[in-house]
Amino acid sequence: MNFPGTITLSSETLISLVFDIAKSLKHHGVKKLIIINGHGGNTAPLTLALRKIREEIGLETVLVNPWELIRDVIMETLESSVWGHACEFETSEALVIIPDKVRINKIKKPELKEQKAPYMALWEKTKVVWPWNTDELTSTGSIGDPTKASREKGEKLFNAMLERTLEFITKFLEK
Numbered sequence: 001m002n003f004p005g006t007i008t009l010s011s012e013t014l015i016s017l018v019f020d021i022a023k024s025l026k027h028h029g030v031k032k033l034i035i036i037n038g039h040g041g042n043t044a045p046l047t048l049a050l051r052k053i054r055e056e057i058g059l060e061t062v063l064v065n066p067w068e069l070i071r072d073v074i075m076e077t078l079e080s081s082v083w084g085h086a087c088e089f090e091t092s093e094a095l096v097i098i099p100d101k102v103r104i105n106k107i108k109k110p111e112l113k114e115q116k117a118p119y120m121a122l123w124e125k126t127k128v129v130w131p132w133n134t135d136e137l138t139s140t141g142s143i144g145d146p147t148k149a150s151r152e153k154g155e156k157l158f159n160a161m162l163e164r165t166l167e168f169i170t171k172f173l174e175k
Contacts, residue, residue, distance in 0.1 A: 002135040011045035018049040019056075026059045033061040034169055040065070040084065064168060066161035073160040077153050080145045082112065082123040085134065087144025092154035099151070109147045110140040 001008055009017075022033055033053070037046055046063050053061045067074065067089070074089065083089040094102050113136065115121045119128045122137060123144075134141055 002133055003141050011048075014042060014045045015049045015052065018046065019052050022049075022053045022059050022061060023057050026057050031060065032173060033059055034064060034172065035061065036064045036066065036165065038066075040067075062172060064165055066165050069164040069168065070157065070160040073157060077156050079148045082144045084122060084143035085138075086140075086142040087146055088148040088153070089144065089157060091146040091149035092151070093158050094154070095149060095151040096154035096158050107146045107149070108140060109145050110138040110142040112138055112143070 018035065025033060035046060035050075037043060043063070043065060050061050050063055053059050074083070078088050080088045091102065091107065112121075112123075115137075119126060120130060121127065122132070134143070137143055
């Protein structure tokens with residue numbers, strides 16, 4: 001919320017919204033629900049929603065974070081060691097999905113801010129969990145370097161996410 005134009009929902013609202021949708025779908029005979037997430041900041045509340053859905057209405061539900069399915073492709077494709085938001089990864093994807101919305105002339109490398117203590121940087125493999133705001137991590141909102149983005153990288157990443165997500169969905173629905 002500390003960057004102009006941002007719109008947000010509280011975690012409680014997101015959990016309630018997803019729960020109510022699941023409850024309605026269960027009422028109408030849906031047996032399995034797959035939630036495909038596109039925002040890392042939604043992972044924790046969606047995980048809580050899954051637990052609530054399972055315990056309170058008994059609907060088999062899973063959460064797919066497509067980027068989690070392609071860590072190997074990310075590691076071999078990106079030049080940046082830090083990625084997360086409006087970065088090389090996401091900007092490369094945007095160049096494939098919504099190229100007319102990417103303002104290439106406004107892309108700049110952010111300054112990642114030094115954290116208060118060890119293990120607080122989101123981009124570290126070993127870290128603590130804390131309720132951060134994006135402006136505490138970066139000067140621009142980008143967590144990673146969007147100047148390294150390309151359409152070619154975006155195609156490789158997007159296609160890998162699509163392929164692996166579809167593979168999961170197919171197997172999940174079969175069983």
